[in-house]
Each structure stands twice: as structure tokens, then as C-alpha cells.
Amino acid sequence: MYSLSVVLTITLAGLIVGTFIGIFLSQRKSGQSQRQVELEKQVLDLQQQQQSYQADVSKHFNHTAELLNQLTESYKDVHSHLATGAQLLAGEQLHTTIKTLAADGSTSKTEQPEQPSSLTPPLDYATTGGTLSEDWGMKKSLVSDERNEAGYPKSPA
Incomplete structure (x- = not known):
């Protein structure tokens, strides 16, 4: 059959190849587990940062609420x-003015602001009806032709 040297050589070669395959697989597996450990550490760090941020936000709003309460008290x-x-300083005069204002809900004549003396209505304002004139600037014959007996504009047919 086979000589002893051939069997030992094949066995030794298989042992060397098996050792290299074992080393390669163990390094690959340890590399993945090392990467997994790094990612878990990174996730824990991010969770701690998030919790710290939430605590800072909560502290900020609590302090803002305290300052607003102080402002309200001020x-x-x-x-x-x-x-x-x-x-x-004003004594009874202020007290009676406040009572008068509370009773009528209006101010006295002396406290009313002055109205401007020269008010002029706009040029297209109808002085008879108090509304804007629809026929301002139109000739009288055109206006009478466009209106019906009641004075309303004729509807288009």
C-alpha cells in the first residue's frame, strides 16, 4: 500500500492546513465579536448622551419657569x-374718576380726543345715501338707461 513516509507527509500537511484554517476562522470570529463590542459601547455612549441632553432640557425649562414666576411677581x-x-398722590380725584369709568364704561367730555375739523369725504362718495356711488362720473342719460323703474341696475339678459 502506501509507505509510511507518504502517510506521515500527508498527515503533517493536513495538520498544517487545518491549523491555518483554524487560525483564520478564530481571527475572523474574534474580529466580528470585537466589532460587536465596539458597537455596543457606542450605543451605550449615545444613550448616556441622550439622557444627559434630556436632563439639560428639563433643567433649562424648570429654570425658565422659575424666572417667569419671578417676573410675574415683579x-x-x-x-x-x-x-x-x-x-x-392723586387721592380722591383718581378714585372718583375710576368709579365714573367703571359705572358708565365711557370717559368724560374733557378726556375725549378732539375730532379733526376738516374732514372731506372721498370724491366718489354719495352724499345722499351715505354709500359709495355706483354711477359716479357717468353721464345722466347713461345712468337712467342702465337702471330699471325701481332705481336698481338692470340685470344683463
Whole structure:
């Protein structure tokens, strides 16, 4: 059959080839698992960044709400200060004016703004009906031809 040297050579060659295949497969598998470990670490880092961002946003809006509450309180203090000052400085005159305004809902004659004295209506304004004139600038004969007995424009037939 075969000589001992041929069998040992084939066995040794198979052993060497098997070793190289084993090394190649183990490196490939470890490379994939190493890549998987890197990706898992990256995902965890991104989750931590997202949680940190959400905490920062929440802290920002809480601080904004506190500042708005302080601003509201400051406005209340300013209003109270102005009301107290008006009561002290204007006294009864302010009190009666406020009561008068609350009762009628209108201002007195002296507080009404002055109306401009020279108002002129637009040129196409009909002085008789108080509306815009449809026949402004048209000759009288054309106007009477285009209107029916009731004075309304004739409908197109």
C-alpha cells in the first residue's frame, strides 16, 4: 500500500492546513465579536448622551419657569407700587374718576380726543345715501338707461 513516509507527509500537511484554517476562522470570529463590542459601547455612549441632553432640557425649562414666576411677581409688585402711589398722590380725584369709568364704561367730555375739523369725504362718495356711488362720473342719460323703474341696475339678459 502506501509507505509510511507518504502517510506521515500527508498527515503533517493536513495538520498544517487545518491549523491555518483554524487560525483564520478564530481571527475572523474574534474580529466580528470585537466589532460587536465596539458597537455596543457606542450605543451605550449615545444613550448616556441622550439622557444627559434630556436632563439639560428639563433643567433649562424648570429654570425658565422659575424666572417667569419671578417676573410675574415683579410685575405684581410694580403694579401694586403704582396703584399705591396713585392713591397717595392723586387721592380722591383718581378714585372718583375710576368709579365714573367703571359705572358708565365711557370717559368724560374733557378726556375725549378732539375730532379733526376738516374732514372731506372721498370724491366718489354719495352724499345722499351715505354709500359709495355706483354711477359716479357717468353721464345722466347713461345712468337712467342702465337702471330699471325701481332705481336698481338692470340685470344683463
